[in-house]
Amino acid sequence: MTDAHAIAEGSSSWPYLPDAERGALRELLMYGPLPRAEIARRLGVSRASLTRATRVLMEHSMISEGEVALRGAMGRPSEMLVVRRDTHYFLGVKLTGDAVFAVVTDLSAQIVAQFEEPLVSTTVADTVDQIVRIHTRFAEDYKGICAAGVCLAGDIAGIDGRQIVTVSYFLQWRDVPLAELLGERLGIPVTADNDVHALTAAEHWFGVGAGAESLALVTIGAGIGFGLIVDGRVLTGHNGRAGRFDHVLVDSRGPSCGLGHPGCASVYLTSESIVRSIGTADLDYPTAVALARAGDAAALHAFDDAGKALGVILGTVINGLDPERVILTGDGLAVLEFAGGRVQRTLESVRLPSDDPVQFDVVPFEFTEWARAGAVAAIRLMLRF
Numbered sequence: 593m594t595d596a597h598a599i600a601e602g603s604s605s606w607p608y609l610p611d612a613e614r615g616a617l618r619e620l621l622m623y624g625p626l627p628r629a630e631i632a633r634r635l636g637v638s639r640a641s642l643t644r645a646t647r648v649l650m651e652h653s654m655i656s657e658g659e660v661a662l663r664g665a666m667g668r669p670s671e672m673l674v675v676r677r678d679t680h681y682f683l684g685v686k687l688t689g690d691a692v693f694a695v696v697t698d699l700s701a702q703i704v705a706q707f708e709e710p711l712v713s714t715t716v717a718d719t720v721d722q723i724v725r726i727h728t729r730f731a732e733d734y735k736g737i738c739a740a741g742v743c744l745a746g747d748i749a750g751i752d753g754r755q756i757v758t759v760s761y762f763l764q765w766r767d768v769p770l771a772e773l774l775g776e777r778l779g780i781p782v783t784a785d786n787d788v789h790a791l792t793a794a795e796h797w798f799g800v801g802a803g804a805e806s807l808a809l810v811t812i813g814a815g816i817g818f819g820l821i822v823d824g825r826v827l828t829g830h831n832g833r834a835g836r837f838d839h840v841l842v843d844s845r846g847p848s849c850g851l852g853h854p855g856c857a858s859v860y861l862t863s864e865s866i867v868r869s870i871g872t873a874d875l876d877y878p879t880a881v882a883l884a885r886a887g888d889a890a891a892l893h894a895f896d897d898a899g900k901a902l903g904v905i906l907g908t909v910i911n912g913l914d915p916e917r918v919i920l921t922g923d924g925l926a927v928l929e930f931a932g933g934r935v936q937r938t939l940e941s942v943r944l945p946s947d948d949p950v951q952f953d954v955v956p957f958e959f960t961e962w963a964r965a966g967a968v969a970a971i972r973l974m975l976r977f
């Protein structure tokens with residue numbers, strides 16, 4: 593997330609929250625119900641400060657007191673605080689080159705409504721209009737939509753205090769202040785983020801990576817995406833392009849990618865590359881997977897090459913970041929089914945020698961996860977993380 597979000601304070605039902613309040617809320621969002629004493633310990637604040645902070649959060653209907661947990665046989669019963677799921681809602685949107693996926697989530701990032709439709713056109717004006725219409729439709733049922741997050745494949749950078757989509761190839765956009773344009777129309781704070789960075793942030797708060805100090809998320813599918821958490825924050829880079837490992841060299845004798853790199857990872861690992869390498873006319877990716885499952889030699893060979901490329905990428909990411917954990921997701925996870933051994937062997941040959949196993953999490957992928965990641969970006973925006 594860049595720091596250049598256009599926050600319109602006071603324009604929504606979301607109140608200003610001082611540090612202790614938003615810190616306490618974040619702990620509850622990331623780790624679920626906790627007693628006051630535990631939150632105070634984690635934040636390093638006094639019980640009195642924490643009691644004040646939780647009172648404020650309760651007054652704003654963000655949390656409530658849940659069940660009483662007995663802590664130890666002789667321990668005093670302590671009241672658990674829980675995030676309320678019926679008061680604040682967030683709009684999340686994922687734009688592809690031809691469709692809009694939208695969800696509404698509650699404060700705990702659970703999806704309560706979802707919707708998808710083809711993109712009317714790829715012009716900025718039409719896309720903004722379309723998102724405004726979707727928001728209007730959702731707002732009939734969810735009065736308290738207090739912020740929105742849109743994510744898309746592209747570079748998003750903070751420039752002069754503004755959040756700008758500097759380039760998106762799928763939408764053929766350049767230098768679009770999408771968050772600002774939507775914020776003016778919707779009247780609520782809006783953030784626009786790179787989709788993989790948003791997904792990484794979502795996994796870091798609400799997924800398998802919850803609370804990790806460092807993690808690397810790799811998405812495999814039509815494209816290869818990377819998200820990095822370092823010291824608890826999403827790494828975006830100066831130009832919003834941090835972590836672009838998709839063009840690392842795999843085999844210098846290989847064919848060239850669209851950018852002219854001979855044998856880079858994207859030549860082998862994207863869904864389109866796998867399909868192209870099998871070489872059968874009119875093949876699509878699901879059919880390529882079916883062929884490999886049926887033992888087709890050309891298909892298995894293509895997935896083996898893809899596995900090698902993934903191993904090179906993972907070894908390079910691990911050498912470069914030394915992450916606490918690595919998350920693999922996306923709609924191209926079949927490469928692990930057909931070439932898991934190749935991935936592992938290549939990774940070990942690239943990675944610096946180490947006795948520490950890397951903790952991998954393979955997260956099955958639903959496309960609505962992208963839109964949910966947009967909603968999580970909106971939640972983070974309101975919490976100023």
Ligand SMILES: [Zn+2]
Binds near residue numbers: 858
């Ligand atoms: Zn390349």
